[in-house]
Amino acid sequence: MITINFRNKYVPIFLALLRIAIGWHFLYEGAVKVINPEWTSQQFLEGSRWIFGDFFRWMASSDSILKIVDIANEYGLILIGIGLTAGLFTRISAWSGAALLLMYYLAYPPFGGFSYGAVSEGNYFIVNKNLVEFFALIVLGITQSGHFFGIDMLRSRERSSGSIDELTSINKIVIPGKNRRRACSNDGLCLIFLYNHHFHELSALNPLLTYQLFICF
Numbered sequence: 001m002i003t004i005n006f007r008n009k010y011v012p013i014f015l016a017l018l019r020i021a022i023g024w025h026f027l028y029e030g031a032v033k034v035i036n037p038e039w040t041s042q043q044f045l046e047g048s049r050w051i052f053g054d055f056f057r058w059m060a061s062s063d064s065i066l067k068i069v070d071i072a073n074e075y076g077l078i079l080i081g082i083g084l085t086a087g088l089f090t091r092i093s094a095w096s097g098a099a100l101l102l103m104y105y106l107a108y109p110p111f112g113g114f115s116y117g118a119v120s121e122g123n124y125f126i127v128n129k130n131l132v133e134f135f136a137l138i139v140l141g142i143t144q145s146g147h148f149f150g151i152d153m154l155r156s157r158e159r160s161s162g163s164i165d166e167l168t169s170i171n172k173i174v175i176p177g178k179n180r181r182r183a184c185s186n187d188g189l190c191l192i193f194l195y196n197h198h199f200h201e202l203s204a205l206n207p208l209l210t211y212q213l214f215i216c217f
Contacts, residue, residue, distance in 0.1 A: 012148035029079025087150015094141035
């Protein structure tokens with residue numbers, strides 16, 4: 001049975017490892033495309049045959065649009081990879097990567113023969129590696145995985161310190177006894193927002209203040 005302590009300790013580690021692994025995949029894919037002067041997405045776009053096939057082939061039919069698509073693929077993969085690997089702007093990176101993977105999936109869905117011509121190292125039906133990574137990035141995007149061993153964790157701590165100092169100063173003016181609820185009600189909306197947003201940091205810093213804020217609401 002998985003205990004709460006085990007989950008709180010190891011789940012963030014595995015989420016961080018998942019984020020870094022996908023980030024490295026994106027980063028390497030983008031770097032290989034950049035250093036290869038002959039790489040282009042034209043053949044990939046022209047081979048699409050599903051319901052969005054006309055759209056993808058239209059992008060390949062114009063040299064100017066194709067150039068934009070190539071640059072967006074190359075440097076988009078690199079930027080997303082750096083963001084995920086370093087845990088920097090993780091939510092933006094995760095959702096951007098998910099959107100890119102969804103485009104890849106829609107171009108060559110693994111069913112009905114529409115994936116014919118796509119590079120594949122295995123056999124797929126409905127689910128392929130693009131779809132698997134797509135859902136993995138969705139998970140990373142909604143769990144704030146950059147706060148686990150990432151630069152976003154440091155950025156979050158800097159932002160939290162100011163709010164925690166503000167809440168700590170409020171502790172000095174909380175009125176004891178029966179008037180406490182009335183005193184808290186004046187700034188209730190502000191306090192409850194800060195309380196919810198910084199609950200863990202605040203409770204670790206000042207458990208008494210956390211209790212006082214809790215009973216106000």
